[in-house]
Amino acid sequence: MAINKKSLSVRVAGQAAGELFNEQNEFIFRYDSDAAQQDFVSLTMPVRGRDYSHSALPPLFEMHLPEGYLLSVLQRHFAKLNGADDLSLLKLLAPSVRGRVHYQTNTDTTQPLELTDLLSPAAGLFDELVARFALHSPVSGVQPKVLAQIQDKATLCIEDYIVKAWGPDYPQLALNEYWCMRVLKAAGITVPEFYLSDDGALFIMKRFDFTSSGQWLGFEDMCVLAAKSRQQKYEGSYEQLAKTIANFVSPAHKVTALQQFFKMLVLNNRLQNGDAHLKNFGLLYEDIYNIWLAPAFDVVSTTAYIKNDVSALTLMGSRKWWARKHLLTFGVQHCALTQAQANALYDECEQAMQRVATQIQQALVTEEVADKQQILTHLLSCLTPDQIIE
Incomplete structure (x- = not known):
């Protein structure tokens, strides 16, 4: 069976796992014939010979799509060239999806920031972050947010942080989230590393699916x-x-x-x-x-x-x-x-x-x-x- 041009190669922890494509209005994921059992893409999609067929993009892959603010930015700037359907959007973001499940080698050359740049932000920084990182931000949620790469000054390691802003409908949302997260942390609930910028404009949270030993969870x-x-x-x-x-x-x-x-x-x-x-x-x-x-x-x-x-x-x-x-x-x-x-x-x-x-x-x-x-x-x-x- 020929796979049409709207297809995407899916990888798990660096290994080829299968192909995601659209055929006759169905979204199909097909594991490679030599995929190992540990190469499952989702806990709900174990490796098997039979295709997984869905009327919509399977939830595991849809999880990598933005919502709300970021979705509107991407649709406004790229839908005309790339299409507005979910698979087209996923293909657009695919080079920047970093995690256990990914789609191709990340070739991003975006210059990383330093955490101090976010904690003491200059005016208009979030707009600059959107322009710089929108195509590199496969994060869900309707709140204005981007996925930014931050370099640790001491170790020079580059890590991913989610940076959230807020609009006039939800004033001081970053301050709100910061204190709520402090409550959860005080109660002994596991939370990611998080910060509030000095001016309260940005809530900054470190990705929690990457270990200190360099493994994607x-x-x-x-x-x-x-x-x-x-x-x-x-x-x-x-x-x-x-x-x-x-x-x-x-x-x-x-x-x-x-x-x-x-x-x-x-x-x-x-x-x-x-x-x-x-x-x-x-x-x-x-x-x-x-x-x-x-x-x-x-x-x-x-x-x-x-x-x-x-x-x-x-x-x-x-x-x-x-x-x-x-x-x-x-x-x-x-x-x-x-x-x-x-x-x-x-x-x-x-x-x-x-x-x-x-x-x-x-x-x-x-x-x-x-x-x-x-x-x-x-x-x-x-x-x-x-x-x-x-």
Whole structure:
């Protein structure tokens, strides 16, 4: 069978794995005949002789596509030349996809920045980053963001960082995310390395799928694992996420993963993060035998902008914000916790919120910018003792 020109060679950890192409309105992925079992492209797509056929781009490959702001930039500048369909967009970004699954040798010659350039940004830096890195930014999410290469001054190693900005609809979103992530870190939840620029304009987060020994880890978000498209990221429940974690995570990591997920859920409820959807949770792995929960990321208090915002996914059949006793029930019923464990983990979250609330109060004493004051005051209200009435 002849493969049309809209095809893409897929590689896993440097090895040829298969071919992705479009034929008769079907997206087809075909493993090479000599692909080894460890060359699987997704935990949900093991190596086999039969093609994988989808009516849309398979979720694993769709995960590499941008959304929102970056998508509009790429479509505006390149759709006329390259086409606007998902496979054309993926082909456009393919040379810059870096990870366990990639498409061809990266030949990027873009000059890396230094972290200090981002922490003390000049005016207009984010626009410059977009112009410089848009074609090198296969990252999902609707928020304005780019994937930038940063060089460590001491080691001269070049690493990938996700740099996020914000627009007038969501003032001080970087500040919002920075403090929310500080709460999760204080609660003992694994988070990526992250920073806030001195002027609060940029939230900077290091990629977490690359090890210090130079190995790319596999990463799959919950949309991929649930076989859903990015348009379906708000379809599902936190019960289903807990079940996915229990089904996929390796036995050695399962207890920790479910405990971490429970604390993530507690804090997403308390911070009122209405954007904790399927794409904002994921798994990391070295191979099929070593799979664990990915660090927490993309946590913001959305009720700072949408007063009556609700949960991204359902919990106990509702999108409301749940108080302690119901979250404890969730932990026992779906995260394999005892009542004592659930209470202890919730207490860890409470203690973290109290510590960070004190830090926010101190920051408010000297803060003079009105919209920063507003965000910090809102976060402070979220971190006060649980007052939700059932």
